[in-house]
Amino acid sequence: MNNSPSRTPGPTGPRRAPILAAHALSKSYGATEALRGASVELTAGEILALTGASGSGKSTLLHCMAGIVEPDAGAVTYEGRRLDGLPEHARTLLRRTDFGVVFQFGQLIPELTARDNVALPLLLAGVRRQAAEQRADACLERFGVRGQAASRPGELSGGQAQRVAMARALVTEPKVIFADEPTGALDSLASEQVLTALVHTAREAGTAVLVVTHDAQVAAYADREVQLRDGALVPEPAAATATARVAGDEH
Numbered sequence: 001m002n003n004s005p006s007r008t009p010g011p012t013g014p015r016r017a018p019i020l021a022a023h024a025l026s027k028s029y030g031a032t033e034a035l036r037g038a039s040v041e042l043t044a045g046e047i048l049a050l051t052g053a054s055g056s057g058k059s060t061l062l063h064c065m066a067g068i069v070e071p072d073a074g075a076v077t078y079e080g081r082r083l084d085g086l087p088e089h090a091r092t093l094l095r096r097t098d099f100g101v102v103f104q105f106g107q108l109i110p111e112l113t114a115r116d117n118v119a120l121p122l123l124l125a126g127v128r129r130q131a132a133e134q135r136a137d138a139c140l141e142r143f144g145v146r147g148q149a150a151s152r153p154g155e156l157s158g159g160q161a162q163r164v165a166m167a168r169a170l171v172t173e174p175k176v177i178f179a180d181e182p183t184g185a186l187d188s189l190a191s192e193q194v195l196t197a198l199v200h201t202a203r204e205a206g207t208a209v210l211v212v213t214h215d216a217q218v219a220a221y222a223d224r225e226v227q228l229r230d231g232a233l234v235p236e237p238a239a240a241t242a243t244a245r246v247a248g249d250e251h
């Protein structure tokens with residue numbers, strides 16, 4: 001099942017220090033315990049698939065690790081620094097500089113062209129317009145949608161729109177990409193094209209990717225897969241833990 005060529009060039013050898021780690025995260029929404037002591041680590045350049053049944057807490061874990069949602073308990077550490085507990089403006093800044101986010105529906109700005117959507121994070125970071133547009137075009141090219149640069153999102157197919165969203169997430173050269181069901185709304189061909197583009201670009205740039213998915217095809221593109229059940233990580237089989245250590249939900 002994991003014979004995707006993308007599996008092979010992933011990080012090998014001794015496991016490195018994590019770039020991003022969640023430790024014993026808990027999060028409730030009223031009486032619903034979305035996370036119950038979930039722990040997971042992501043190393044630089046690693047593509048990690050987070051799987052599990054609907055409602056198992058995948059999106060909540062991704063949102064906590066991206067600094068979008070604050071956990072009730074536990075810690076999120078990015079490059080050795082605590083992310084949870086930082087003021088909102090500091091987390092927003094970090095998301096702009098170091099993180100890229102892609103959701104199931106790309107959430108492109110409908111009034112802007114594909115080029116302007118992709119250039120926007122650069123403009124927000126203070127890059128001058130001409131340079132931002134050049135970098136946006138280069139990124140669109142990498143995702144195979146340079147020809148759609150002048151189109152607005154409503155004029156794009158689902159797969160094209162999602163590739164533009166990926167280009168927007170990667171244009172700032174983030175260290176970590178968070179992708180929540182990035183191909184959930186696509187057919188299998190479009191899904192494969194989007195994933196291939198994401199994996200190749202992430203590999204080239206050494207970007208770590210945390211991808212939430214229901215889909216075995218998506219998980220097959222990852223270096224490693226971890227599963228959530230009822231808000232906690234399912235421990236990996238002993239053979240897998242030798243090369244991929246995930247602190248589970250022992251508590």
Ligand SMILES: Nc1ncnc2c1ncn2[C@@H]1O[C@H](COP(=O)(O)OP(=O)(O)OP(=O)(O)O)[C@@H](O)[C@H]1O
Pocket residue numbers: 029032033034052053054055056057058059060061
């Ligand atoms: N903002 C919220 N308010 C109330 N309950 C929420 C909220 N977000 C998530 N939940 C609940 O927390 C639990 C975990 O949800 P979450 O979206 O993290 O799971 P998931 O595994 O990503 O699910 P799916 O695969 O269906 O997207 C669910 O019971 C959900 O209804």
